[in-house]
Amino acid sequence: MNPQTVEPRMKARIALSVNDQPHELLVPVHKTLLEVLREDLGLTGTKHGCELGECGTCTVLVDGEPVLSCLALPVELEGRRITTVEGLAEGGRLHPLQQAFAELGAAQCGYCTPGVLLTAQALLAAEALPPRDRIREALAGNLCRCTGYTKILDAVELAALRLSRGARAGAGR
Amino acid sequence: MMRLPPFTYVAARTLAEAAAALAEHGADAMLVAGGTDLYPNMKRRQFEPKVLVGLRGIRELAGVRGSAREGLTLGAGTTLAAVAAHREIVTHYPALATAAGLVSSPQLRNMGTLGGNVCVDTRCNYYNQSFEWRRAIGFCMKKDGDVCLVAPGSPRCWAVSSSDTAPALVSLGAAVRLVGGGGERTVPLAALYHDDGIEYLAKRRDEIVTDILLPPVDGWRSAYLKLRRRGSFDFPVLGVAVAARLEGAVVRDARIVLGAVASRPRLAEKAAAALVGRRLTPELIAAVAELAAGPSKPLDNTDFTHPYRKKVTRVFVARALRALGGLGDAGRAVEAIA
Ligand SMILES: Cc1cc2nc3c(=O)[nH]c(=O)nc-3n(C[C@H](O)[C@H](O)[C@H](O)COP(=O)(O)OP(=O)(O)OC[C@H]3O[C@@H](n4cnc5c(N)ncnc54)[C@H](O)[C@@H]3O)c2cc1C
Ligand code: FES
Ligand code: FES
Numbered sequence: 001m002n003p004q005t006v007e008p009r010m011k012a013r014i015a016l017s018v019n020d021q022p023h024e025l026l027v028p029v030h031k032t033l034l035e036v037l038r039e040d041l042g043l044t045g046t047k048h049g050c051e052l053g054e055c056g057t058c059t060v061l062v063d064g065e066p067v068l069s070c071l072a073l074p075v076e077l078e079g080r081r082i083t084t085v086e087g088l089a090e091g092g093r094l095h096p097l098q099q100a101f102a103e104l105g106a107a108q109c110g111y112c113t114p115g116v117l118l119t120a121q122a123l124l125a126a127e128a129l130p131p132r133d134r135i136r137e138a139l140a141g142n143l144c145r146c147t148g149y150t151k152i153l154d155a156v157e158l159a160a161l162r163l164s165r166g167a168r169a170g171a172g173r
Numbered sequence: 174m175m176r177l178p179p180f181t182y183v184a185a186r187t188l189a190e191a192a193a194a195l196a197e198h199g200a201d202a203m204l205v206a207g208g209t210d211l212y213p214n215m216k217r218r219q220f221e222p223k224v225l226v227g228l229r230g231i232r233e234l235a236g237v238r239g240s241a242r243e244g245l246t247l248g249a250g251t252t253l254a255a256v257a258a259h260r261e262i263v264t265h266y267p268a269l270a271t272a273a274g275l276v277s278s279p280q281l282r283n284m285g286t287l288g289g290n291v292c293v294d295t296r297c298n299y300y301n302q303s304f305e306w307r308r309a310i311g312f313c314m315k316k317d318g319d320v321c322l323v324a325p326g327s328p329r330c331w332a333v334s335s336s337d338t339a340p341a342l343v344s345l346g347a348a349v350r351l352v353g354g355g356g357e358r359t360v361p362l363a364a365l366y367h368d369d370g371i372e373y374l375a376k377r378r379d380e381i382v383t384d385i386l387l388p389p390v391d392g393w394r395s396a397y398l399k400l401r402r403r404g405s406f407d408f409p410v411l412g413v414a415v416a417a418r419l420e421g422a423v424v425r426d427a428r429i430v431l432g433a434v435a436s437r438p439r440l441a442e443k444a445a446a447a448l449v450g451r452r453l454t455p456e457l458i459a460a461v462a463e464l465a466a467g468p469s470k471p472l473d474n475t476d477f478t479h480p481y482r483k484k485v486t487r488v489f490v491a492r493a494l495r496a497l498g499g500l501g502d503a504g505r506a507v508e509a510i511a
Contacts, residue, residue, distance in 0.1 A: 003183050003184055003185050003186055003190045003194065004183075004184045005181060005182070005183045005184075006181065006182045007181050008179035008180055008181050008223075009179070012182075028179065029179075029180070029181075029182045030176070030177040030178065030179050030180055030182075031176075031177075032176075032177065032212075035174060035176070048174060051174065051175040051216065052175065052213040052216060052217075053209055053212075053213055053277070053280075053281055054406060056278060056280060059280055065283045066279065066280045066283060067280055067283050067284050068209075068280045068281065068284065071208055071209055071212045071213065071284065072208070072284070073182075073208070075182055075184070075227075076184075076208075076227060076229050119279070119280070137279075138279060140278055140279060140404065140405035140406075141277070141278025141279045141280040141281065141405060141406070143406075
């Protein structure tokens, strides 16, 4: 059997899972995940900055890991779980990270925010209360031109604290 | 939007399928692993392959096998994040773990592979630019033109080898396994490179890097230091990898490899030879650092001025050697941000 081949003018039929919703798409194979999310699925929460891997604003999670959607091809992501910023809030309630960012003014223009939120979410899923250096390291691939980063770090710490308290309260119940 | 040009995508499931696709499409085809070097270059029209052969679906390319005692086999498809976090590599081959962990940003390390990193394209200020920029200034010989814009009289291209892991791997004595239409071969990684900005890989187009082989650790210690403007994202402007085997304070074997100073990782052989059989004293370290910086002739085609890069070469070689010798005052062992 020949390997699956998609010709340039041909559209590929791709099954993508985005924010736990299955999608059947017919897209040209050279469209990036960033383009497909924004243009075909209408999920414009994922931002486009450099489109060359140099800024991190297009970050989404693939199976829980932060990756750059501007350098990812949907055809290579079938069967993987994709999470965008639209998938963070649950039942109309902000994710604790979003809540903390809003309260502490960790977003100014907000352009870097979706990418930062997802990267931070992946970190907190792996490590409940990361020290500030770890947060800095984890967010080293997300540029912000407005905040000077301090409030971003503060907000991630606050969210981490609330999440781990919540988890402990939940476990105690 | 900065879009990719159209191409045919072949999702290979086995090495044989990938090799067959490369053979069938010849110069029109390129391999893609993580895509973190290839896709930006395609968006800037530095590469215009008609066919991409995707390696992600090939199971046998991912993962690390073996042990430090017998040597490790690293599949070319192993991500840089996995290499940087691998316990055995962190403990016994620290130059490699450090180099992999300093590539670009966390997101790129989740996507980029070791195989892609050793094959990463050479770089130059006149080449890593958008199509419009390159057209405006007049194309260079690496793509679409016929002169070198750094050294206009030069018959060759001076684009710079910019892999972080390659100098570290060469210092560790790594080998590389290649599989192609003509069969399989294993060569020292140092032999994978030519000192030419365009033809920088000494392999046939239809050869696929399948594994990187690390020799048994056997008492070797190693360190890698990287110079770049920012503490994240940036390619190396200088990489210094040093590996050595010591008996007490006496050096038995040593390799010093410089990255980002030529179109290939450069072995500083005289400097390494000057270490062998001698005690690692501050005086010896200073002399060896001077020798190592000697042959490095960085051109003015990356970030920072070339006299500065040369000066830092000396400083980094000395720091790496002090770190290996367990001498204090090794400075920031991992990275200096100027
Ligand atoms: C913003 C940015 C910053 C970066 N910073 C750094 C840095 O600091 N240090 C650094 O070293 N790199 C850096 N890179 C380059 C790149 O991300 C890494 O080198 C990465 O490891 C490439 O791996 P990949 O799997 O994504 O390769 P790909 O992009 O898939 O491929 C790269 C090249 O290798 C070939 N190739 C891939 N796999 C194989 C194989 N198995 N056999 C034969 N050929 C193969 C491809 O055909 C292509 O020519 C950076 C890139 C970007 C966009
Ligand atoms: S838009 Fe993807 S990294 Fe900048
Ligand atoms: S808030 Fe404006 S870029 Fe970060």
